[in-house]
Amino acid sequence: MALPLTYHWRNLFVRKTTTVLTVLVITSVVSVFAYMLGFSESLQHSLSVARDPHKLIVLKSGATAESNSAIPVDEYNKLSQVTNVARDEATGQVLVSPEMMVQVSLPRLRDGGRTNANVAVRGVTLDAFRIHPNIRPLGRIFSTAEREVIVGLAAAQQFAGLQIGDTINLGYGADRAYKVVGHFSADGGPMESEIWGYLPSLMNSYNRTMYSSANLRLADGSDARQIIGQIEGPAIQLAAQTEEEYWESQSRLMKVYLFVAYLLVAIMSLAAVFAIANTMFSVVAGRSRELAMLRTIGFSSAQILLGLVIEAVMLALVGGMLGCVACWAWLQAVGNTKDMFGATTFTTMAFKIQMTPLLIAKALGLVVVVGVIGALVPALRAARMQVVTALREP
C-alpha cells in the first residue's frame, strides 16, 4: 500500500511559511514561463498559417520582402508563360495575383495611441481571393468602383480607426479617404494584420506604376523547385519562393527575441529546482524521525522516496496553477495584444497571447519536471536513511 495522498497534502500545511514561500517562487517562474510560451505559441500559430506549400511569392530579385520589391508591369507580364501552375478555368490563363504593398502608420490601441504601428496596406485584384484561399471576408468586400477597403480582424482589433464605417486616409499624400466596408479573417495568419483594397485604385492613390509582388499557385502535383527555376531563369528573371520560405526568413527577428526570453526562463526554472531541493532537504531533515517511523511500520524505502517526490510535485503544481492564474490576470490587466515586425517587411504582424488549455498543460508539465528533479536528491537521501539512527535523533 502506498502512502495516502492526504498524508502528503496535509504535510504541506505543517510548515506553512516555507510552503508558501516555495509555492510563490514557483508561481513567479511559471507566470513568466506561461507568458513567454503564450507569446511564442501565438506567433508560431500565426506563422504556421502562412505555410501554404502550393503558394509562390514572386519578388523583384534583390528585394527581401514585399515592401521593398518593385516589379515593373512588363516583367510581371512575363509570368504568363510559366507552366505547371494553376490556371483560370474559364480563360485558361495563368492564375496570378498582382499585389502592391504599402504602409500606413496607425496608432496602437493598447497604449492609447502613444506609439504608432506600421500597418500593411495591400492592393489586390479579385483573383487574390482565389490565390489566398484562407482569406475569408466577413461581410462584403471592397467595391472596385469606390474607394473602399476591408481590414483583417487582428488589425481591426489592435489599431485605431479600422471599424466598419470608419474612413481611413490612404494614398501618397494621405489625402484619399477610403471607407472600411468589411473585415476579413485569415485563420490568424499574418495577412489578418493587413488592410486590403482594390489594386488599381490604390496604385493610383500612391502614384505607383509597379507591383510589389505576384502570387501564384502550383498546379496539382507540380514541383515548386521546378517552377521557381522557371521564374528565376533567363526568360523571366524574377525571384520566387514558397510562402513557407518567405516567412521563415521574416521570422529571424522573432527567433532572436524568443531565444533571449527562453534563455532567461530556463535559468529561472533551474533556480526553482534549487529552491524546491532546498525546501525538500529541510522537510526531510525536520521529519527524519517520522519517516523512520513509517519505515518501521512497514513502508518500503521506495514508497518513502515516491511519497516525497509526490509531495514536491504537489507543492510545485500548486505554484504552477497559481502561476497560470497570475499570468492570466496579467494579460487581463495589461492586455494580451502584441505586434511585431518581420525581419525586413517593415510592416507589423499583430497577434494575441492566449492562455489555451494546451499552454496551461505545458506550463504544468514544466512544473512537474521541476518538482521531480528538485525532490529527487533529498528523497533519495531520505530513502537511504538508517532507520535506527534516525529514530534515535532528538
Added chain:
Amino acid sequence: MTLTYVLMQNLRRNTLRVVLTAVAFALPMAVFVAAISFVVALAQISADMEKELRLGVHHKTTLTNPLPAGMRSKIEALDPDRRRIAAVCGMRWFGGRVPDTQNTLTSIAGDPDTFPLVYSDVGMTAQDIEAWQRDRRACVVGRNPVDTYGWKQGDRVTLVSTVPPYLQLEFNIVKIVENRERANFFWFRRDYLVESMKDAGVDDARCNIFWIKCKSAEGLRTLQQDIDALFANSPDETKSEDENAFVANFTQAMGNIPGLMQTMAMVVVVIVALVAGNAMMMSFRERTRELAVFKAIGFQSGRVFLIVLSESIMLAMGGALLGVVPAAVLLWLLPIRLTGIGPMIALEVTRLGVIGSMAIALCVGVVAGLWPAFQAMRLQTTDALRKVA
C-alpha cells in the same frame, strides 16, 4: 568570540543548504544583472538622445513615403538667423547588405555637409570630417558590421541595396563608430547615392526623413509645431517627433525587449526575495535552540538580532556575486547581439548594472533576515530551550 567568527561558523553549519540557497539565489541574479544592465543602458541612451536635441521630420502617412529634398531649405528658412536650428540633414534609407549575406544593415545616406553636425555624438574628429568631405564614397560604420565582417578603417566595402533600384555600391570606411547605441549603423553620403541612382536611370533625390539638430529643448518643441504646420494641407504632410518618440514606435514592433527586461527584473527580485526569505526562515527554525543558548549565556538581544540579519545579508550578497560574475563573464565571451532598427544594443553587463544588482541583493538580504532576526530578538529563552526543532 567575534561576530565574524560566529557568522562563518553558521554558514558552515548546513553547507548543503547554504549551497542550495546560494545557487537558487545566484541564477535569478544572473538574469537580473543582464536585465538591469540593459534597462539602465537604454535609460542612459534615452537621456543622451534627449540631450542631443534631434527632431525627425518624416511623411505623415509613413516613413517609407519619401519627401522632396527641397524641404530642407524650407525647414531652414523657418529659422533664418539660426536661433533654433543648428543643422538639418536629409536622410534616405538604403537597406544594404553585404553581397550573399542575409542581414540588412541599418545603412542610411545623409547630407554630406550637415551629417557630422547633426550626429556630433558619433564623435567625428576634424580629421574624420575632412576624410568624409573629401571622399565621395566615405562611410561611417558602427561596431556590429565591423566585427561581423572583419572590416577596419580604410577598407573598401561593397553593399547591395534591398530597396529599388537595388544598387550595388562601394564605400571606403573613414570612421568606425564606437557608440554602442549606433552599433548597427552604416552611414554614407547622399550625394553619392543620388548620383549613382541617376546613373542607373532613376532620378530621385527624395529623403525618408530629415533630422534636425536643435539648439534648445524649447526650440525643438516650437519647431516641431512650426514644421508640421508649414506642411499641413500640402501633398507632403509631415509628422515631426523627437528621437525618443521616433524610436518608441519601433520598440513595440521589435517585441518590446525593454519591457520584457523590466518585467523580468521585477519578477526576479520577487523570486530572490522569496528564496532568501525561505532559507532564513528554515535556518532560524532549526537553530532556535542555539540562539536561545546564545541569549542564555549573555548575548544581548541586539547582538542576536545582528547575528541573524548579518547571516541573511552575507548569504544574499554571496549568492548575488555567484550569479553576477559568471553572467558578466559569459556575456562578455558570448555576446548576444540584438540587431534591428534603432538603438538596439547587445545584452551585456555594465558596471552600473553590477552596482544595482548588489544593492538589490543587499536590500533583499535585509528584508529576508528582518523577520527571523526580529523573532530571534524577542525569543523567550526558556521556551525556546524547551522547544524541539
